[in-house]
Amino acid sequence: MIPQTFIETAGDILGSTEKGLSGSKIASLFAAYAVDYNTDIPYTSYPFTVSTPNKRYALKKNLSSFNPKQQFKIIKELCEHPEIKDLPEVRDLKIKLLTRFKGLNTDIDTVNEILVDETRFWLDDYTKSLEQYNYALEKYKGNIFERNLLDDLRLSLELLVKEILGNSKSLENQLTDIGTFIKRNNGSRELVNMFVKLIDYFTKYQNDYVKHDSQVIEEEVEFILEITSSFMKHFIRMKNRI
Structure with a gap:
């Protein structure tokens, strides 16, 4: 009630x-x-x-x-x-x-809708990243499980990291800068390792399934979407504490 x-x-x-x-x-x-x-x-x-x-x-x-x-x-x-x-x-x-x-x-949405809404809220000041994130969500909600969905997510994350760190590096080349950023904001060593491994995994996954135009595994799309959302939300929170 x-x-x-x-x-x-x-x-x-x-x-x-x-x-x-x-x-x-x-x-x-x-x-x-x-x-x-x-x-x-x-x-x-x-x-x-x-x-x-x-x-x-x-x-x-x-x-x-x-x-x-x-x-x-x-x-x-x-x-x-x-x-x-x-x-x-x-x-x-x-x-x-x-x-x-x-x-x-009663709506059957497997993705964590609360997490998605919170991520969109935090992305409000990062319009380019938010635009790509919304493109990915539209494809997900329309059950369009294709490589472009993950491509949109990858670009959204990359644009966000570039803007926060103030550089133009590709996602694959941001690992050291991300680790430095987290340490500078009093993040623990374990948190640094988690983020670095997370981005490293995400990048390798994207390279295999997006850049090489391989068949996307539908069951893993939700997992990748939620991992990306969690990272983006927390990264923005850390930036706002500066």
């Missing part, structure tokens, strides 16, 4: 007066959900009745008409709406939803 306090918070964010979804958009989206789930909702059209305080109120009342699993899916999809998905407060709301109520998630 999703507590009413969370429903209230979601309504305030998604229906925010200045940044949230418009009243007409709220009405049309929820009308579609009402049809999909065969559920009666109080606000199906816009403009709302005169007695309606504001669009946030309408959103909350509509959302409260659905069962918990439906509420989870609706909030998640509203957080992914193109008009608001890049707002920090919306991203934070989605992460909290996925973290606290993951048992209500």
Whole structure:
């Protein structure tokens, strides 16, 4: 069950007066959900009745008409709406939803969605890297398990490392600089070794399966995606501590 306090918070964010979804958009989206789930909702059209305080109120009342699993899916999809998905407060709301109520998630996504969302959040200031990361995610979600997916991931990681370290080296030639960067930021020797081995493994894997145009092993795509995401997120966090 999703507590009413969370429903209230979601309504305030998604229906925010200045940044949230418009009243007409709220009405049309929820009308579609009402049809999909065969559920009666109080606000199906816009403009709302005169007695309606504001669009946030309408959103909350509509959302409260659905069962918990439906509420989870609706909030998640509203957080992914193109008009608001890049707002920090919306991203934070989605992460909290996925973290606290993951048992209500009926979507079958094998990749760690929380990790992916957090990585995209941290990549917000690295637009070139984020663009390539999103390309890889689009291919993954579309079940396009081809070499270009890993190529996008490789380029995303390489662009991020170049920008953080301030050089133009290829990923294969960054191992020493990465180790130095971690030590300079008070990282442990074990952490240095882990990152160096991780990048070394990733690079060799990419060389075998991407550069040589070999057949990608579908079962390993999720693993590579999550390894890359974890590395990128932590690397940016270390950079922000400088």
